[in-house]
Amino acid sequence: MGTVDMAKKIISATRIFDGYQYHDQAQLVIADGKIVAIEAIDGSASVHIDGIIAPGFIDLQVNGGGGVLLNTDPTLAGIKTIIAAHRQFGTTAMLPTLITDTIEIMTQAADAAALAISEHVTGVLGIHFEGPHISIAKKGAHSEEYIRPISDAEWAILSRQDLGQIKVTIAPENVAVADIKRMVTLGIKVFLGHSNADFSTAQAALDAGADGFTHLFNAMSPLTSREPGLVGAALLNDQAVCGLIVDGHHVDYASCRLALKTKPRGTVLLVTDAMSVVGSDIERFAFFNREIIKTGSRLNSTTGELAGSALDMATAVRNTHQYLDQPLTEALRMASLYPAQYLGLADHIGQLQVGTQADFIALNEDLVVINSWVLGH
Numbered sequence: 001m002g003t004v005d006m007a008k009k010i011i012s013a014t015r016i017f018d019g020y021q022y023h024d025q026a027q028l029v030i031a032d033g034k035i036v037a038i039e040a041i042d043g044s045a046s047v048h049i050d051g052i053i054a055p056g057f058i059d060l061q062v063n064g065g066g067g068v069l070l071n072t073d074p075t076l077a078g079i080k081t082i083i084a085a086h087r088q089f090g091t092t093a094m095l096p097t098l099i100t101d102t103i104e105i106m107t108q109a110a111d112a113a114a115l116a117i118s119e120h121v122t123g124v125l126g127i128h129f130e131g132p133h134i135s136i137a138k139k140g141a142h143s144e145e146y147i148r149p150i151s152d153a154e155w156a157i158l159s160r161q162d163l164g165q166i167k168v169t170i171a172p173e174n175v176a177v178a179d180i181k182r183m184v185t186l187g188i189k190v191f192l193g194h195s196n197a198d199f200s201t202a203q204a205a206l207d208a209g210a211d212g213f214t215h216l217f218n219a220m221s222p223l224t225s226r227e228p229g230l231v232g233a234a235l236l237n238d239q240a241v242c243g244l245i246v247d248g249h250h251v252d253y254a255s256c257r258l259a260l261k262t263k264p265r266g267t268v269l270l271v272t273d274a275m276s277v278v279g280s281d282i283e284r285f286a287f288f289n290r291e292i293i294k295t296g297s298r299l300n301s302t303t304g305e306l307a308g309s310a311l312d313m314a315t316a317v318r319n320t321h322q323y324l325d326q327p328l329t330e331a332l333r334m335a336s337l338y339p340a341q342y343l344g345l346a347d348h349i350g351q352l353q354v355g356t357q358a359d360f361i362a363l364n365e366d367l368v369v370i371n372s373w374v375l376g377h
Contacts, residue, residue, distance in 0.1 A: 007031050009376055012045035013053040013362065017329060019337045019351030028053065030358040033375035037354060049362040049370075054332050055351050056092025056359035056372060057313040058339035060167060060269060061128060061214070061243055063097045064276035064308075069285070070096050074109035079116050083123045085279025086272075089312035090335075090369040092359040093123045093349055095167055097273075100131030100142040103153045114162040122374045125343065126164030129157075130214065134194035135171040140219040141307035142194060143288045150179055159186060165343055169214040171195035172205035184209030189343075191243070194219045195230050202233035206240060212342075215273055216242040216259055217251045218306075235262045241342050243271035244334075246319045247311040249298045253323045260324060269342065270316045270335045275299055275308035314369045321367070328367070 012027035016038060027045050029037040064070055066085030068078045079096050086094060098109045106129065113127040131142055133150050158166060167189040172180070173196065183190050192205055193214025198221065213220070213234040221229030234242050242263060246256055250273070260268055272278070276285055277294050284293045292299050292307045301307040313335050320331040340350020348357050358376035361369050 008036070010045040011047045011049065011053070011373075012041045013049035013051065015052045016352065017052055017054040017332060018353060019055050019333065022329075028352065028358070028360070030376040033358055033377075035352055035354055035356055035358050038352065051362055051364045051370065053352075053360050053362055055336040056349070056361050056374065057090045057270075057317070057335040058125075058343075058350055059086065059091045059094045059272055059274075059313055059335075060339055060343075061097050061130070061271040061273050062086060062091070062094045063099055063130075063274060065274055065278040065280070067276050067280040067282055067285075069276040069287070070098050070109055071101050071105060072286075074098070074105055075112050076115045076119070076121070079112050079124060080121060083121070086274065086312065087123070087372045087374070088279060088369065089314045090317075090361040090363075090372055091123070091272075091313045092361070092372055092374050093125050095126055095128040095165065096124065097128040097130050100134060100139075100146045102146060103157075106132075106154070106157055110157050110160060110163055113164065114160070117162065117164045124164065125345070126166055128167040128169070130169040131194065133168075133170045133175050135174060135196045137196040138171070138194050138219045138221070140194060141287070141292075141301050141305050150175060158183060158188060165189065167191060167212075169193040170205075170210075171197060172201050172210070173197040175205075177204055177208045180205050180208040180210055192220075192230060192233075196221045197230055199228040199230075199232050202230050203237075206233065206237055211240050213240060213242045215245050215250065215271065216268075217255055218245065235259065238264050238267070241267045241269055241338075243269050243273075245271060245273050245309055245311060246316045246324065247272075247297065247309050248319060248323070250306060250309065253319075256320075256324050260326065265330075266333075266338045266341060268334060269339045270313065270320060270331075272311040272313055272316060273309045274311055277310045278312050314363075314367065318367045 190210035191212035223231040340346040
């Protein structure tokens with residue numbers, strides 16, 4: 001018995017949010033990296049949090065952090081740096097995201113993700129290839145010279161079984177329905193984005209198995225009276241999830257509220273689309289043949305367009321609670337439970353229940369992350 005007790009860790013808090021409900025004056029009992037119990041405080045905790053314990057955040061779109069951009073440092077060390085940068089803001093799991101690039105950089109990023117997974121680097125769920133099969137008309141900050149049709153070289157990467165969960169962002173007008181079906185058969189999560197597609201093209205892609213939209217409203221054909229566009233398809237299809245960048249720059253808060261009013265609960269997921277500035281003090285960095293400059297909390301390319309974000313998940317949660325009129329519990333779910341459910345991982349992460357991983361965060365009364373734990377550490 002003694003060795004089992006030695007392995008136990010008990011952390012108490014003013015409130016624990018388990019993903020569904022609050023437990024006031026409660027404690028988490030952790031053993032072997034998993035939650036063994038949530039129970040009333042009994043004085044045995046080694047740590048007490050004067051604030052809220054909540055499930056760790058899960059971010060499906062992270063381009064960089066800690067001064068590192070995956071495109072410019074597609075290595076295991078690069079991924080570790082990005083993860084460490086975002087962990088201080090409550091993200092305990094993520095899909096490192098590669099922006100449209102050469103096949104060589106795609107291969108290097110895939111190799112780095114595979115290495116991270118084989119070495120059990122905590123927090124790496126897979127990889128997100130945002131491009132290169134997107135629309136030039138809606139490329140945003142992506143480099144036009146690397147946008148291309150899918151070829152055997154990309155299929156060689158997409159067919160790998162050592163990358164964890166692969167997610168792709170494609171423009172359905174530039175990827176055949178048969179190819180979308182092939183991706184889905186491979187277990188890939190297909191998101192529509194950076195696309196100028198009309199509604200019927202988007203709907204055909206959804207019917208083929210695509211089931212998500214990358215940064216809703218941004219870099220996609222808008223909803224208009226006679227052409228619902230990609231935005232219309234996103235809002236109308238209840239099964240499809242939508243990533244939403246709630247930084248006050250990418251999407252007007254009223255549009256965010258409209259999405260939440262339209263979409264079923266659980267289908268709007270908070271994402272950061274974060275660049276290398278998060279968790280670092282850099283104000284500008286090279287990006288392909290341009291530079292990206294941070295002004296306040298906004299990132300713009302020297303060619304003018306918004307270029308990713310300086311957003312972290314804790315700020316996204318605060319903004320959702322404060323500006324989108326969402327209860328804190330719902331804002332937290334949009335950052336943890338709902339992404340986990342979408343990925344089919346909610347039995348392990350995204351909530352705090354007996355048997356789930358001890359991936360959790362502590363928030364103070366200002367909803368600032370004061371600590372993050374992964375597997376109880």
